[in-house]
Amino acid sequence: MASVLVLCLCSTQTLILILLFHSLLLVGVKAQMQVNPLYYDCSMPNNYSERSKFQSNLNRLLYRSLYNNGSDFIYTKASEGEDPDKVYGLFLCRGDVVPKDCKNCIDVARERIQRECPLKKQAIIWFDECLVRYSNVSFASMLDTSVSRILYNTQNVSRPEQFMGNLSAMFDNVITQAITVNLNLKYADNSDEINDFQRLYGMVQCLPDLSAVDCVTCLKTAFSQMSITLFDTKIPTGVRVLHASCNLRYELYQLLTSLPPLTIQGNEDQGMGSSIS
Numbered sequence: 001m002a003s004v005l006v007l008c009l010c011s012t013q014t015l016i017l018i019l020l021f022h023s024l025l026l027v028g029v030k031a032q033m034q035v036n037p038l039y040y041d042c043s044m045p046n047n048y049s050e051r052s053k054f055q056s057n058l059n060r061l062l063y064r065s066l067y068n069n070g071s072d073f074i075y076t077k078a079s080e081g082e083d084p085d086k087v088y089g090l091f092l093c094r095g096d097v098v099p100k101d102c103k104n105c106i107d108v109a110r111e112r113i114q115r116e117c118p119l120k121k122q123a124i125i126w127f128d129e130c131l132v133r134y135s136n137v138s139f140a141s142m143l144d145t146s147v148s149r150i151l152y153n154t155q156n157v158s159r160p161e162q163f164m165g166n167l168s169a170m171f172d173n174v175i176t177q178a179i180t181v182n183l184n185l186k187y188a189d190n191s192d193e194i195n196d197f198q199r200l201y202g203m204v205q206c207l208p209d210l211s212a213v214d215c216v217t218c219l220k221t222a223f224s225q226m227s228i229t230l231f232d233t234k235i236p237t238g239v240r241v242l243h244a245s246c247n248l249r250y251e252l253y254q255l256l257t258s259l260p261p262l263t264i265q266g267n268e269d270q271g272m273g274s275s276i277s
């Protein structure tokens, strides 16, 4: 109602502009949840040329080996061609994502990585539900924490005291689960009731071909990189850390599709997912 009142005080041109802007915003928010990557990196200077052997290998890798042939799985690793034009690639979906949704994410990601990283021999792109990576250099089973990105919710927790302790406990627990309970997938998620009205949700994931030791190294690196950026009194309600080899995330709302239904406690931040900056 408030916005309608404001609009009525405007001239007709401004009114139309504001309405237009408003609908653009709505479209923008909708699109962002489905098709915008969290982050991508193709800063390595290595280029291939248009219509080269490398390019056709890359196209085959992204469309055939990963998208078409990998679609029954949530993780696929493949290569195409022969040296010196060989391309290595993989996709990995979040551990709770079903293959059908995974395939949709790969479809968007393979198109987007080529649009954002034209002529690049090495690139990686992260979406909420999947990541896609390719390179002319094999990266199988290799721990790689060189590229990293930390994304924060704009809201901060209302009771920062002891929150870091709860976070540490949560991540110690899920990191252990990822390399024990789910050793093949190297993925785990969990939730803890941290006080009478809030529940903390977290997840960790490594590339499944990492060794257990490298997986733990990657996740602990990610956790400490995150921790040193958090101030005692201003702790975001959610953070994600993205590495090529692993990623982790926490939120104060249920961020996954697979967790069993929980009591309604602690849902005050429900729906904050799209506010990650």
Ligand SMILES: *[C@@H]1O[C@H](CO)[C@@H](O)[C@H](O)[C@H]1NC(C)=O
Pocket (backbone or CB within 6 Å): 045, 046, 047, 118, 119
């Ligand atoms: C690689 O291609 C980009 C454009 O995609 C261009 O800006 C850059 O100069 C190229 N680098 C080399 C080393 O050719």
Ligand SMILES: *[C@@H]1O[C@H](CO)[C@@H](O)[C@H](O)[C@H]1NC(C)=O
Pocket (backbone or CB within 6 Å): 064, 065, 069
């Ligand atoms: C598709 O995957 C199967 C099973 O991994 C493999 O045998 C086959 O060679 C793959 N085909 C292509 C075109 O990559």
Ligand SMILES: *[C@@H]1O[C@H](CO)[C@@H](O)[C@H](O)[C@H]1NC(C)=O
Pocket (backbone or CB within 6 Å): 046, 047, 084, 121, 136, 137, 138
């Ligand atoms: C990858 O591409 C870069 C740039 O063209 C080249 O210098 C490097 O030798 C290549 N690596 C492999 C393993 O082919």
Ligand SMILES: *[C@@H]1O[C@H](CO)[C@@H](O)[C@H](O)[C@H]1NC(C)=O
Pocket (backbone or CB within 6 Å): 154, 155, 156, 231, 234, 235
């Ligand atoms: C949360 O804390 C950060 C870091 O101090 C601050 O920049 C931000 O404005 C805070 N957010 C809100 C909504 O107060």
Ligand SMILES: *[C@@H]1O[C@H](CO)[C@@H](O)[C@H](O)[C@H]1NC(C)=O
Pocket (backbone or CB within 6 Å): 162, 163, 165, 166, 169, 170, 192, 193, 194
């Ligand atoms: C969260 O922290 C509080 C205060 O240290 C503690 O009492 C509580 O047990 C912790 N909860 C979990 C699930 O770790």
